[in-house]
Amino acid sequence: MSAPILAAHAVTKSFGSTPALRDADLSVAAGEVLAIMGPSGSGKSTLLHCLAGILSPDTGEIIFDGHSLNTMSENERTLVRRDRFGFVFQFGQLVPELPVLENVMLPLLLGHTSRRMARAAATALLDRLDLSGLHRRRPGELSGGQAQRVAVARALVNQPKVVFADEPTGSLDSLAGENVMDLLLTAAREQDATVVLVTHDARVAACADREVLVRDGEVTDYATVASVDPDGMGGR
Numbered sequence: 494m495s496a497p498i499l500a501a502h503a504v505t506k507s508f509g510s511t512p513a514l515r516d517a518d519l520s521v522a523a524g525e526v527l528a529i530m531g532p533s534g535s536g537k538s539t540l541l542h543c544l545a546g547i548l549s550p551d552t553g554e555i556i557f558d559g560h561s562l563n564t565m566s567e568n569e570r571t572l573v574r575r576d577r578f579g580f581v582f583q584f585g586q587l588v589p590e591l592p593v594l595e596n597v598m599l600p601l602l603l604g605h606t607s608r609r610m611a612r613a614a615a616t617a618l619l620d621r622l623d624l625s626g627l628h629r630r631r632p633g634e635l636s637g638g639q640a641q642r643v644a645v646a647r648a649l650v651n652q653p654k655v656v657f658a659d660e661p662t663g664s665l666d667s668l669a670g671e672n673v674m675d676l677l678l679t680a681a682r683e684q685d686a687t688v689v690l691v692t693h694d695a696r697v698a699a700c701a702d703r704e705v706l707v708r709d710g711e712v713t714d715y716a717t718v719a720s721v722d723p724d725g726m727g728g729r
């Protein structure tokens with residue numbers, strides 16, 4: 494396994510009196526596709542949000558590419574999220590007023606790439622992902638599967654080091670979900686991007702290189718849990 498690109502060390506996070514993560518440890522290798530599984534409310538999204546620098550842990554540390562996200566200023570973390578990370582969520586991440594092409598250009602424009610270069614990069618990526626027919630459509634004119642594929646393009650357009658995906662197929666039927674996963678994993682591998690994926694769906698998790706299980710805010714390697722407790726897989 495290559496050196497970790499991302500790691501959580503003893504991360505604890507509570508919301509008021511509700512503990513969401515307890516001493517969570519996790520290491521993600523560069524180029525790895527990691528699936529985070531677990532029952533509802535177990536802390537999966539909280540873990541993803543801490544890893545992505547969206548939430549700050551109460552204690553513990555997140556290391557990205559050798560740098561602690563905790564000791565960065567909010568401004569530095571924002572730049573890491575904008576320039577080094579890509580995000581795919583379950584719903585509503587495309588800007589409804591903008592056509593597909595402009596939605597995909599957006600991360601580059603926010604990073605001050607010129608419109609001309611952003612347009613060229615977004616066009617090339619949409620072509621490569623077989624989405625060029627959708628350029629002019631607005632999100633409201635797309636199927637759920639098409640919208641998620643465009644969201645994948647948007648997450649990848651700035652050549653992120655890590656793509657975070659929270660239930661990216663959660664709103665789709667199984668065929669559309671498979672297409673979105675194919676696209677996400679193929680495109681991420683082509684770009685050598687690491688993927689951290691939260692999912693309830695064992696078929697989606699099976700596409701990953703490795704699975705971890707979150708239960709009551711604690712993270713365990715799937716292989717470890719499966720060998721000790723094959724029936725206790727939190728819905729698997």
Ligand SMILES: Nc1ncnc2c1ncn2[C@@H]1O[C@H](COP(=O)(O)OP(=O)(O)OP(=O)(O)O)[C@@H](O)[C@H]1O
Pocket residue numbers: 508509511512513531532533534535536537538539540
């Ligand atoms: N913003 C918040 N305010 C208060 N409690 C929260 C907040 N976010 C999460 N929690 C609580 O933290 C715990 C972990 O939530 P989290 O969303 O991480 O779980 P999850 O495993 O992603 O759940 P699901 O699969 O249902 O999305 C839950 O008890 C949840 O109610």
